Amino acid sequence: xxxxxxxxxxxxxxxxxxxxxxxxxxxxxxxxxxxxxxxxxxxxxxxxxxxxxxxxxxxxxxxxxxxxxxxxxxxxxxxxxxxxxxxxxxxxxxxxxxxxxxxxxxxxxxxxxxxxxxxxxxxxxxxxxxxxxxxxxxxxxxxxxxxxxxxxxxxxxxxxxxxxxxxxxxxxxxxxxxxxxxxxxxxxxxxxxxxxxxxxxxxxxxxxxxxxxxxxxxxxxxxxxxxxxxxxxxxxxxxxxxxxxxxxxxxxxxxxxxxxxxxxxxxxxxxxxxxxxxxxxxxxxxxxxxxxxxxxxxxxxxxxxxxx
Numbered sequence: 001x002x003x004x005x006x007x008x009x010x011x012x013x014x015x016x017x018x019x020x021x022x023x024x025x026x027x028x029x030x031x032x033x034x035x036x037x038x039x040x041x042x043x044x045x046x047x048x049x050x051x052x053x054x055x056x057x058x059x060x061x062x063x064x065x066x067x068x069x070x071x072x073x074x075x076x077x078x079x080x081x082x083x084x085x086x087x088x089x090x091x092x093x094x095x096x097x098x099x100x101x102x103x104x105x106x107x108x109x110x111x112x113x114x115x116x117x118x119x120x121x122x123x124x125x126x127x128x129x130x131x132x133x134x135x136x137x138x139x140x141x142x143x144x145x146x147x148x149x150x151x152x153x154x155x156x157x158x159x160x161x162x163x164x165x166x167x168x169x170x171x172x173x174x175x176x177x178x179x180x181x182x183x184x185x186x187x188x189x190x191x192x193x194x195x196x197x198x199x200x201x202x203x204x205x206x207x208x209x210x211x212x213x214x215x216x217x218x219x220x221x222x223x224x225x226x227x228x229x230x231x232x233x234x235x236x237x238x239x240x241x242x243x244x245x246x247x248x249x250x251x252x253x254x255x256x257x258x259x260x261x262x263x264x265x266x267x268x269x270x271x272x273x274x275x276x277x278x279x280x281x282x283x284x285x286x287x288x289x290x291x292x293x294x295x296x297x298x299x300x301x302x303x304x305x306x307x308x
Contacts, residue, residue, distance in 0.1 A: 033060065033061055033062050034270060035057075035061070035069055035070070035227055035268065035270035035271060036057060036060050036061075036268070036270070037243065037257050037259070037267075037268060037270065038055075038057055038060075038267065038268045039259055039265060039266070039267040039268075040055045040074075040076070040265060040266045040267070041262075041265060042076075042262060042263065042264030042265045044076045044078065045076065045078055045098070045099065045136040045264055047078065048080060049078070049080050050078060050079050050080045050081075050082050050083070050084040051077075051078050051084075052075055052076070052077050052078075052084070052086065052139075053075060053076045053077075053078075054066035054068075054073060054074075054075050055068045055073070055074040055075060055076065055229075055266060056068065056073075057069070057268070058144075063144065063147075063148065064144075064147050065144075066144075067143075067144035067147075068140075068144075068229055068268065069144070069227040069229065069268065069292070070144060070145070070148065070227070071142055071144055071145035071148070071205070071227070071292045071295070072140055072141070072142055072144060072145070072206075072227060072229060072290070072291075072292050073088070073140070073141055073142075073143055073144050074138070074139070074140045074229045074266060074290070075138075075139040075140070076136070076137075076138065076139075076266075077095075077129070077136070077137040077138070077139050078134065078135075078136060079100070079102055079129050079130065079131040079134070079135045079136075079137070080131070080134045080135075081131065081132060081133060081134065082130065082131075083128055083129065083130045084128070084129050084130075085126065085127070085128050085129075086126070086127050086129065086139060087126040087127075088141040088143045089143050089146060089147075089152055089153070090123065090141035090142050090143040090146060090153070091122065091123045091142055091146065091153045091157060091203070091204065091205055092120065092121070092122065092123075092141060092142050092202075092203035092204070092205045092206045092294075093120065093121040093127075093139065093140070093141040094118065094119070094120050094121075094139070094140045094141070094202060094203075094206055094208060094290060095118065095119045095120075095121075095127070095129075095137050095138070095139050096117075096118045096137060096138040096139075096231065096288055096290075097113050097114060097115050097116060097117045097118070097135065097136075097137055097165075098115070098136040098137060098138055098231070098233070098264055099115055099134075099135060099136040099264070100114070100115065100131055100133060100134055100135025100136060101113065101114035101115065101131065101133075101135060102129060102130055102131030102132070102135045103129070103130050103131075104119060104127050104128065104129045104130075105127065105128045106119070106121050106126065106127035106128070106160060107121060107122070107124065107156075107159075107160045109160055111160075111162055113162075114165070115165065116165025116168070116169065116233075117162065117163065117164055117165050118162070118163040118165075118168070118191065118208070119160070119161070119162055119163070120158075120160070120161045120163070120193070120202045120203060120206070120208075121160050122156035122157055122158050122159065122160065122203070123153030123154075123155065123156045123157070124153070124156055136264065138231045138266065138288070138290075140206065140229055140290040142205045142206065142292065142295075145205065145292070145295075157195065157203070157204055158193055158195040158196070158203060158204075159195070161193055161202070163191055163202075168189055168191065168210050169210075171189045172187075172188070172189040172210055172212060175187060175188070175189060176212055176214075185219055185220055185222065185306055186209075186211060186219055186222075187211065187212050187213075187214070188209045188210060188211035188212065189209065189210050189211075190207075190208075190209050191208045191209070191210070196294065198297075198298065199294050199297040199298055201293065201294035201297060202294065203294050204294050204295065204298065205292055205294045205295045206290060206291070206292065206293075206294050207226065207290070207291040207292070207293030207294045207297070208288065208289070208290050208291075209288070209289050210233070210286065210287075210288055211286065211287050211288075211289070212284055212285070212286055213235075213239065213277050213278075213279045213284065213285040213286070213287060214279065214284050215279055215281060215282050215283050215284050215285075216279060216280070216281075216282070217279055218276065218277070218278045218279070219276060219277040219278075220251065220276055220306065220307050221242075221247060221251065221252070221253055221274040221275060221276040221306070221307040222274070222275070222276075222304060222305060222306045222307065223272060223273060223274045223275065223304070223305050224271070224272075224291075224293065224296075224302055224303060224304045224305070225271050225272055225296055225301050225302055225303050226271055226291040226292050226293035226295075226296045226302055227268065227269070227270065227271045227291060227292055228268070228269035228275075228289040228290070228291050229266060229268060229289070229290045229291070230266060230267050230268075230269060230287055230288070230289045230290075231264075231265075231266045231287065231288045231289075231290070232261040232262060232263055232264065232265045232266070232267075232285075232286075232287055233263070233286040233287060233288050234263055234285060234286045235261045235262065235263055235279075235281070235283075235285035235286070235287075236281035236282070236283045236285065237260075237262075237281060238279065238280035238281035239260070239261040239277075239278065239279045239280070239281055239285045240258055240259060240260045240261055240277075240278050240280075241258070241259045241261070241267070241269070241275055241276065241277050241278070242256035242257070242258055242259075242275065242276045242278065243256055243257045243258075243259060243269055243270075243273050243274070243275045244256040244257060244273060244274055244275075245272075245273055245274065246274070247274055247307055251307040252276075252307075253274050253275070253276060256276075261285065261287070269289070274307070
């Protein structure tokens with residue numbers, strides 16, 4: 001039976017029609033807000049009591065929060081001589097131990113952790129964390145992506161996975177000492193999961209890398225289409241990142257924003273922006289970028305480019 005004119009009017013109430021020029025690039029026209037620069041001080045970790053602080057940019061992004069980017073939310077966690085529960089409607093959650101030692105109960109399993117360890121949980125991975133003394137964690141999950149899609153996860157795509165700092169640091173040392181490592185723009189270890197052989201990422205949405213920035217060295221500009229939620233694992237004054245949208249004739253970033261590092265701080269590198277890392281100190285530095293590059297790699301949209 002054909003719809004009546006009244007039915008057609010009701011079903012078309014939200015329909016809109018634009019020319020290509022009006023809608024094809026909503027970021028350039030200002031309809032979609034770009035991801036902002038932002039850094040987050042580590043002073044939260046020095047305070048007393050167990051707590052979670054979301055690194056929330058949802059107001060700037062004009063989306064529901066908390067959200068640090070369109071698809072990811074980063075958080076600081078402080079576990080202070082007791083227990084703390086974390087929960088997110090997410091397909092993937094990553095916990096990096098910035099300081100201290102303790103335990104987590106999640107997905108029916110028990111994990112003991114110490115500084116430098118990482119735990120990645122699948123959907124349904126609520127966790128209870130405990131420590132006999134103060135511990136600091138960096139927590140990133142993909143709940144903002146699921147909120148945007150209007151979905152909840154129906155299955156766990158991988159098993160809870162623990163990454164020991166002894167293993168990651170050992171592999172990083174091997175890479176740094178290799179002939180290819182000496183010539184590489186980035187000296188880093190990418191953390192993968194056997195459940196995702198195509199993308200070689202920690203989950204189907206998340207990507208994680210532990211990188212070393214040697215004393216007195218510079219890592220030349222590169223860019224990618226994933227957001228980077230960078231965590232400064234260990235550094236001395238004189239370490240910083242330059243971020244910008246264009247390169248000059250020498251392959252340097254034109255009119256860059258400078259983000260100085262401090263141990264335990266986090267900062268946002270927007271997708272598509274050129275960025276270079278610099279260490280003017282006398283000690284090696286370590287940084288942990290968490291990205292939505294697991295998703296971008298699967299979609300074939302990551303598009304990593306290096307200058308020069």
